Amino acid sequence: MNYQPRPDDVGFLLNTVLGAVPRLRALPAFADFDEDLQGQVLEEAGKFVAEVIAPVNRDGDEIGCKLVDGQVVTPPGFREAYRAFVDGGWPALSAATEDGGQGLPSALEAVLYEWLSAANHGLTMAPGLLHGAYECLRHHGSDELKARYLSKIATGEWLATMCLTEAHAGSDLGQVRTRAVAQPDGSFRVSGGKIFISGGDHDLSDNIVHLVLCRLPDAPAGPKGLSLVLVPKLLPDGTRNAAQCERIEEKMGLHGSSTCVMRFDEATGWLIGEPNRGLGAMFVMMNAARLHVALQGIGLLDAAWQKADAYAHERRQMRAPGPVPASRGAEPADLVVEHPAVRRILDTQRAWIDGSRAIAYRTALQLDIARHDEDPKVREAAQRWCALATPVIKAACTQQAFMGASECLQVFGGHGYVREWGIEQVVRDSRVTMIYEGTNEIQAIDLLVRKVLADGGAGMSALLIELRDELDASRETDADVQRRMAQLRYLTTTIAMAAPQDAKLAYEVADDYLRVVMLVFLAWAWARIERCAEPGDVRWSEPAAAFRRWVLPEFDMRLGIVKRACEAVTRLATA
Amino acid sequence: MNYQPRPDDVGFLLNTVLGAVPRLRALPAFADFDEDLQGQVLEEAGKFVAEVIAPVNRDGDEIGCKLVDGQVVTPPGFREAYRAFVDGGWPALSAATEDGGQGLPSALEAVLYEWLSAANHGLTMAPGLLHGAYECLRHHGSDELKARYLSKIATGEWLATMCLTEAHAGSDLGQVRTRAVAQPDGSFRVSGGKIFISGGDHDLSDNIVHLVLCRLPDAPAGPKGLSLVLVPKLLPDGTRNAAQCERIEEKMGLHGSSTCVMRFDEATGWLIGEPNRGLGAMFVMMNAARLHVALQGIGLLDAAWQKADAYAHERRQMRAPGPVPASRGAEPADLVVEHPAVRRILDTQRAWIDGSRAIAYRTALQLDIARHDEDPKVREAAQRWCALATPVIKAACTQQAFMGASECLQVFGGHGYVREWGIEQVVRDSRVTMIYEGTNEIQAIDLLVRKVLADGGAGMSALLIELRDELDASRETDADVQRRMAQLRYLTTTIAMAAPQDAKLAYEVADDYLRVVMLVFLAWAWARIERCAEPGDVRWSEPAAAFRRWVLPEFDMRLGIVKRACEAVTRLATA
Secondary structure (H helix, E strand, O other), X not given: XXXXXXXXXXXXXXXXXXXXXXXXXXXXXXXXXXXXXXXXXXXXXXXXXXXXXXXXXXXXXXXXXXXXXXXXXXXXXXXXXXXXXXXXXXXHOOOOHHHOOOOOOHHHHHHHHHHHHHHOHHHHHHHHOHHHHHHHHHHHOOHHHHHHHXXXXXXXXXXXXEEOOEOOEOOOHHXXXXXXXXXXXXOEEEEEEEEEXXXXXXXXXXXXXXXXXXXXXXXXXXXXXXXXXXXXXEOOOOOEOOEEEEEEOOEOOOOOOOEEEEEEEEEEEEEEOOOOOHHHHHHHHHHHHHHHHHHHHHHHHHHHHHHHHHHHOOOEOOOOOOOOOOOOOOOOOOEHHHOHHHHHHHHHHHHHHHHHHHHHHHHHHHHHHHHHOOOHXXXXXXXXXXXXXXXXXXXHHHHHHHHHHHHHHHHOOHHHHEHHHOHHHXXXXXXXXXXXXXXXXXXXXXXXXXXXXXXXXXXXXXXXXXXXXXOOOOOHHHHHHHHXXXXXXHHHHHHHHHHHHOOOHHHHHHHHHXXXXXXXXXXXXXXXXXXXXXXXXXXXXXXXXXXXXXXXXXXXXXXXXXXXXXXXXXXXXXX | OOOOOOHHHHHHHHHHHOOHHHHHHOOHHHOOOOXXXXXXXXXXXXXXXXXXXXXXXXXXXXXXXXXXXXXXXXXXXXXXXXXXXXXOOHHHXXXXXXXXXXXXXXXXXXXXXXXXXXXXXXXXXXXXXXXXXXXXXXXXXOHHHHHHHHHHXXXXXXXXXXXXXXXXXXXXXXXXXXXXXXXXXXXXXXXXEXXXXXXXXXXXXXXXXXXXXXXXXXXXXXXXXXXXXXXXXXXXXXXXXXXXXXXXXXXXXXXXXXXXXXXXXXXXXXXXXXXXOHHHHHHHHHHHHHHHHHHHXXXXXXXXXXXXXXXXXXXXXXXXXXXXXXXXXOOXXXXXXXXXXXXXXXXXXXXXHHHHHHHHHHHHHHHHHHHHOOOHHHHHHHHHHHHXXXXXXXXXXXXXXXXXXXXXXXXXOHHHHEHHHOHHXXXXXXXXXXXXXXXXXXXXXXXXXXXXXHHOOHHHHHHHHHHHOOOOOOOHHHHHHXXXXXXXXXXXXXXXXXXXXXXXXXXXXXXHHHHHHHXXXXXXXXXXXXXXXXXOOHHXXXXXXXXXXXXXXXXXXXXXXXXXXXXXXXXXXXX
């Protein structure tokens, strides 16, 4: 079965739970935005994803991208689907109208990308970096570069890449060696090799705009000597630039996206922003990209859930324990969904999907607020949310995508391990999301070491207070969330006090700390969802119950791991 | 890199920790067995696995099995490797000498299969069922059948399959429809379709012996109407039987093993054991097979660890926090292994591998004791161990194989997601072990519902007392294990009391209960290992510490989940 977006579910979370529309309308940029428009966009997006993007997913995996005579050929149907995507104006959803975009909120774009990823992760990789490239160029590009490339990128007419990794420089970008040499005409000559370049070559758009991280002659060593250069596949005069895909990787999954080894041989490019400030310009792309990766995780898990849920409602095996289920009829065996172990798997994934959606959509809303609110203090608070929440959901949602898709595969028994049902593709595809745009371990270090501990936990504390204010302490569930928030604040202080005594401590417990934060986020989300849902609506009450029974117990475990690690360090230091 | 068995590690666990040799020598069947012989077999097995089995693993995945003109062709090198396996006498390791076997303990066979699986899971599937088929035929076959097939199977000259699953009957074997009709000459005509038959066809041995679960005319419905029929690929007169592989599955992994759709069209066969008692005869195979699957899990995790450990000692990325590591030298970046998150991943997997080995090898020893001890009470206790421990290690070791291989993949960053290093193959291959021979959810139900609760927890309690007697309560670590054992006993009682009030309860918490048991097993194993290892030997002390820091905290979490579920049921019942 192909993925089927469900706009009603998303609308409930965006509007009833998060109050998106009034919050957005309060921003001058979206003064005309309303629920009707939002509903219409979601409805159309859902239809487009289901009818155009989802059907070519299977060929994307089974046929995949191929390198033919130095050119990447995408799987059957990908060109047409991408053309329809551009023609429908979907790539330009949140780009400014003056650049050819539709000027809609990031929150809607977030939903669109979640659905696209659920329906066809491979194809979605192609436009996945467009928005980041657009923002990067818009903020840091010269007027000339913007005139030449900005609207082409905003509309998706030309696709973009992010060329960071080199064979010896993955997580460690300071080691990048690709060189760029200034030319008298103001252009640069770029030479070097890059690996793991998603969409480094393809046949979806005529031109491809590479944003290449490189080093100018005599630049300082390390990450502070990196510059960003725009290198197009086709030069402005239409001739081919010396930027070539040498090889595409054989991967575990994501066969619908070409992962290219790129060779730049004195390729012509133009500097974006200041020399040696490339990493800063690139981080604009990376933060947007990290939110998108979190949404990929959510989408892929929802895709896995839809497959498993459908199978569990059609396959019969053995008698289920307990009262005779209504679905039994005269059948000798019960539906798989009646078996408690299967019910638990399915409800647990829904707990993750919908709780994560609330947090990810909230992050997208905060992006809109950070960009458009008139009050600098409000913008700052929104930026704080994005800085702290993005690594949390990037890591947690992608891990759950893989783990949860594997659980969903289990619902199929042996049938899950063969290609037929498409569930094993989700497991293979989703695995990469735990790695790219910064491995999940790096997200955890980013959160704890670079962000939370950098201000002694003040930012995290402020964020939690903000969330707490949206709870209703008179409700038992909400009070429980508040209690956990207090525990998290105390934990943060404990780490902040112990960390100076052992430089490794924070790095050792960063993953656990990130999980604690995510579990607080999810607990908050489910408290909000339960308050907003119709009482007794099983669509929301069952995942809420599953969350408390099967997901939330991890909170105490992680808390304990971090606490004991801190205590051990303190004991050693005082011994 | 190819898998490299390490006989010293295994020897330490078998001898120093488990005291295998004296225990085995006390059995009349192994009176001549000694440490020298054991050391020699392990040394030779290690060499054989590294030199013959491991090198063809990659082609097994990348080229895989193909169906050509109705015959399965195995990957390049598989025929030769299997021939060497037979010629070396390895399939017959634990088979009786009168059947052409070597009469060695199951414990050694367990180690051999762990290593084989680590080196080449696909190829190992072929002889993986030999031992089960041998035991089944030996115990239930007629003299005529035994004369014709037993030594061929014992020596691996002919391979065997287990034909259970049908398209509509996976976990639910009661629904099997394949029919067998008695003929005047005492043979049977077998007709029907089977799916997911590992090695249903191949070119590794001339003949293939299928043990087919089927239904005689007028047999009772359900599992009590199943019979077991031996259907050879080649009939005794050398002609081809009507047992045909129709298709092989496209799978997520394990491409080196053919997963066949089999068609039996009035194929000739002979009944094994009594009519309608087929399931019982087959269970002899399945219990041995489940231990082997646990060992596959352990082997695959060790293979993943070896790859990640080697990569982490060669790849450099970023500066590690904390004191300057000796490995830094003049390099601008530190070895990946110096980063705490990587260290944690590697040590945690070792904690699982070596702890699980101790439990799995103990189970294999108990198999030897259950078969050969002169005292029926001792045999009974050994059988109890096998019955209770087998589902635990089948489920827990296979889940950790997949999860842990995925963690090991993470050590490689983006390089782990591409084929080059072979780590993603381990993730794909290992996934099936959570499904076959009874899904892990079914193992958990088997443990809790069918075994533990069936006697009110008495068997589990006796098993724990047996383990407790091997601890030294004067040591802090050992006392902690005893405390957890007491908690597990109390938990068992709690479930036993609550279960009658809600038929679903035990099914809902079976997975958590199984994890609690496994964590107690592992805690016991590491307490024993620590007591036996040289003080300060980091080979054992570091995984021991990792076990306590990162693995054991799950114990309280699982305990809490089960407890709360029981309390909720009891509250409802008394409300």
